[in-house]
Amino acid sequence: IVHNGIRFQPFNAGHVLGAAMFLIDIAGAKVLYTGDFSRTPDRHLLGAEIPPVSPDILIVESTYGTLELESREERERKLIGWVTEIVVRGGRCLIPVFALGRAQELLLILEEHWEANKSLQTIPIYYASSMAARSMVQYKTYVSSMSDWVKEKHEANVNPFEFKYIKALKDSKSFEDNGPCVVLASPGMLQSGVSYELFARWCGNPNNGVIIAGYCIDGTLAAKVIAEQRNITTDDGKTLIVNMKTIGRVSFSAHSDGRQTKEFITALQTTKHVVLVHGQEAPMKRLKDSLLQEPALVARGMSVYNPKNQEKVVVPFATQRVAKVLGSLVRQAPKDGDFVHGVLLINSQHKYTVVHPRDISTFTGLQTVSIHQAMVLPLAAHKSDSEILSVLQTYFAESEMFKDVTPSKAANDAETDNADTATSRINVSGSVNLTVSHDANSHTTVTIQWSASNIDDLVADITCVALVHALQSSSDEALSGKGAASADTPLPVELKTIDEVADLAFRFKCFHHMLSQFYNSVKTNLATGECHVRITPTIVARVADGIKVTYPSISSTSPLLQEDFFKNEHRKLTDVLKRTYLTLFPIPVDAGWCDCGKFHYDDSLDKFVDGAGPAK
Secondary structure, eight states, X not given: OEETTEEEEEEEOSSSTTOEEEEEEETTEEXXXXXXXXXXXXXXXXXXOOOSSOOSEEEEEOTTTTOOOOOHHHHHHHHHHHHHHHHHTTOEEEEXXXXXXXXXXXXXXXXXHHHHOGGGTTSOEEEEOHHHHHHHHHHHHOGGXXXXXXXXXXXXXXXXXXXXXXXXXXXXXXXXXXXXXXXXXXXTTOSXXXXXXXXXXXXXXXXXXXXXXXXXXXXXXXXXXXXXOSEEEOTTSOEEXXXXXXXXXXXXXXXXXXXXXXXXXXXXXTOOEEEEESSOHHHHHHHHHHHTTOHHHHHTTOEEEOOOTTOOXXXXXXXXOOEEEOGGGGSSOOOTTOOOOSEEEEOTTOOEEEEOGGGHHHHSSOOOOOOEEEXXXXXXXXOOHHHHHHHHHHHTTTOSTTOOEEESSOXXXXXXXXXXXXXXXXXXXXXXXXXXXXXXXXOEEEEEEEEOOHHHHHHHHHHHHHHHHHHSTTHHHHHTTTOSOOTTSOOOOOOOOSSHHHHHHHHHHHHHHHHTTXXXXXEEOTTTOOEEEESSSSOEEEEETTTEEEBTTSOTTOGGGGOHHHHHHHHHHHHHHHHXXXXXXXXXXXXXXXXXXXXXXXXXXXXXXXXXXXXX
């Protein structure tokens, strides 16, 4: 069963007919919850299954702690012996039972014994439980889910739940109490109901007897009877004098005992976390201690938890996730250490697949769309195409990301006839297009167009910032009548805000979020601007002032500096930093930039180790 991506797989629990334990799989993390279970098969039920897959976490009952129950044969021998002894001497035999599971098992045992002993066939057997009576229909129907013994009977056209010597008893008032008999009545701990009423009626007669055949909790009437208390005060204040000659205790409980639980856990060969539930504090503690002393379990590093009710259990574990790479991404097999860039697809079974964005429609029912965006910048003064082109080329002269700033169509010179009547195009980094147009009044408008993506959005934003800062205010005088800016013409420096500290903090916060688009682990001190970026699982780069990169943990003699993998990661980081820095700190006068707008510091790797910053 799969619901909302969570997979539920049932396994037979062997507790009652239809009881199941569930293996729950959430994104590869597996948890097995046993509920009540029993590994011992009996007349009508199969023992609990062992799942073929070991879970990461096992939640298991601990009802009996370390206590080991008797064999099924020994239990049946004791039961039949006590029942026969009581009814032969003319007494009434009371067997308190739970309505489901154990009652049906005991009825099968008694029916078989009565069938084999003609001297007992005149003595009636009753089961007094409305729930047991209703559930008997299910037991007569679902024989295919029961033991081989039941199936063999059914194949011989015999339904073992069609009883010959056993009758249903509605309540104690309609019961004709006039001779020896056997009554199975609920509840199993004598706390109320028919079993309590009959016990109170029969407990004073020494010929009568009671057999406690299931689990009972300390403090209940059944537990006091087993302790052989002769004067018992009930919850309603009555005092019962117990003179029964036969008081038997034999456990037909369908709960796992200590041996079964230990064997079950051992069979789940890779499970390392076990949570004990459904037990009393002391037995649970003994079971935990016993498990932690088992050599096979100690060898696998098992942890055992015995939480109290409503106590939170935190279990640390990790699962390995494997993703299949499909489509055009596999045309060239990646090498160890390579990054695979694509779209991660996760299906309802938490299977992972990586594909190229254009292959999404091939491998899924999804369709992809492209979003085309545009920004229109009306310039405050007339600028020729060549002026705008020169400004952008000068602005990005030293940036690897933006070194390709070229006219799509030859830009017109400002002095050429009809120079400002045509529309020209400029391409930035191959993905962002600028259209420069002029109207009849010599007004210049720049339209920036691109297709939405993480990188192209950033390129467009930086291009917009470059134009705004380069062409407004003080740039008018530098550019008017002179065509393009010369290399020694200072470009405008960013303006200072009234509260410079708050302004820088805001910019560093933006810097942190922009850098987080490229790297999963980014930590930034907004007060100092120092940032730590984990570029690989083992390498952390320190970034100061938004652009200075150091690797404090790498020495200048480390062979890592010569590896292509590290060089590629370093180059990727510096590219991202340059692009991000240009957006937030356009044309700064420090950190390697000078008034000409060019970037002068050496970014070779030997300048970035042993805590040394980049050289000016």
